[in-house]
Amino acid sequence: MNLLGIHHVSILTGKAEKNFEFYTKILGMRLVKKGVNQDDTTSYHLFYGDAKGNPGTELTFFDIPMLAKTHPGVSSITSTSLRVKSSASLEYWKERFQQFGVEHEEIKKRANRSTLAFEDFEGTKLILVADDNEEGVAPGEAWSETDIPVEHGIVGLGAVLLRVRDQQPTAHVLTNILGFEHVGSYPSVDGEGLPDVDVFSTGEGGVGAEVHIQERKDLPKERIGRGGVHHVAFRIPNEEEYDKWAELIQRAGLMNSGKVDRFYFKALYFREQNGILFELSTDTPGFDVDESVDSLGQNLSLPPFMEHQREEIERKLRPLTLSE
Incomplete structure (x- = not known):
């Protein structure tokens, strides 16, 4: 019983319209689901992914207007990587970022991979990482309905990347409960004298199945706001294994949400001892359970158990115009 890798990463935004422009028009990702935060239906929940909305490709955003900015620190998911096919693609992206005025670093090596770090307009820390034919969890499929060449x-x-004040409790949860393996480390690229970054891997391995941890005793605790990462979810292949994982998390004594049905996937949430929120999510049934692949993200999607509230939900949502 192994986790397959990263399922999705959920982030906070204060400006959904500008967020849509950045992730679809500049990054060329596809809006695969326009929904609501099922725990607060007055807020939109936007999902960006690959051409088919495959598990392991989605960045999701909770829209919270007027949200304060994030104050960075430990107990945080500090950065999220996005996969591209090759190191040559990073040169393309470096030029594109210059064209659109996107804050970015130079191309650097992280964990023996070519990477290009950048930020969105709210300060979300992102890193493009080149697959370069590395073995491991298979990539998704690039969205072709954009000006970005499919090969890039x-x-x-x-x-x-997680930053914590004390690595041991987080590493314990990853290895002894979630089944990750410690597979190496690499020097920090953020400055001389900083601690190395440890690499933990699950499933078939590769960059789509890794969590990186850096211990930073010098930093305050993060105060999350716009641009901050709310949680990271890990992939479970199906509902049968999901039930087993729910039992395992309970037996491990971790306080958790219990089983949560999000309709598009089953979920379970818990915090490790440094306060970072983890989620376990099923690959099934997927985002095309209520929309065809061709029409993903075009309408406001609600799970069947919320459909009777649609009129009320839509009345309370602020107007949201996403220009195609």
């Missing part, structure tokens, strides 16, 4: 398109999620 984003094909899925890569590793997340």
Whole structure:
């Protein structure tokens, strides 16, 4: 019983319209689901992914207007990687970022991979990482309905970087409960004298199945706001294994949400000891359970158990115009 890798990463935004422009028009990702935060239906929940909305490709955003900015620190998911096919693609993206005025670094090596770090307009820390034919979790499929050449398109999620004050409790949860393996480390690229970053891997391995951890005793605790990462979800293949994972998390004594039906996937949430929120999510049934692949993200999607509230939900939602 192994987790397959990263399922999705959920982030906070204060400006859904501008968020849509950035992730679809500049990054060329596809809006695969326009929904609501099922725990607060006055807020939109936007999902961006690959051409088919495959598991392991989605960045999701909770829209919270007037949200304060994030104050970075530990107990945080500090950065999220997005996969591209090759190192040559990073040169393309570097030029594109210059063209659109996107804050970015130079191309650097992280975990022996070519990477290009950048930020969105709210300060969300993102890293393009080149697959370069590396074995491991398969990538998704780049969205072709964009001006970005398919060979340079984003094909899925890569590793997340966690920063914590004490690495041991987080590493314990990853290895002894979730079944990750410690597979190495690499020097920090953020400055001389900073601690190395440890790499933990699950499933078939590769960048789509990794969590990176850096211990930073010098930093305050993060105060999350716009641009901050709310949680990271890990992939479970099906509902049968989901039931087993729910039992395992309970037996491990981790306080958790219990089983949560999101309709598009089954979920379970818990915090590890440093306070980072983890989610376990099923690959099934997927985002095309209520929309065809061709029409993903075009309408406001509600799970069947919320359909009777549609009129009320739509009345309370603020107007949201996403220009195609």
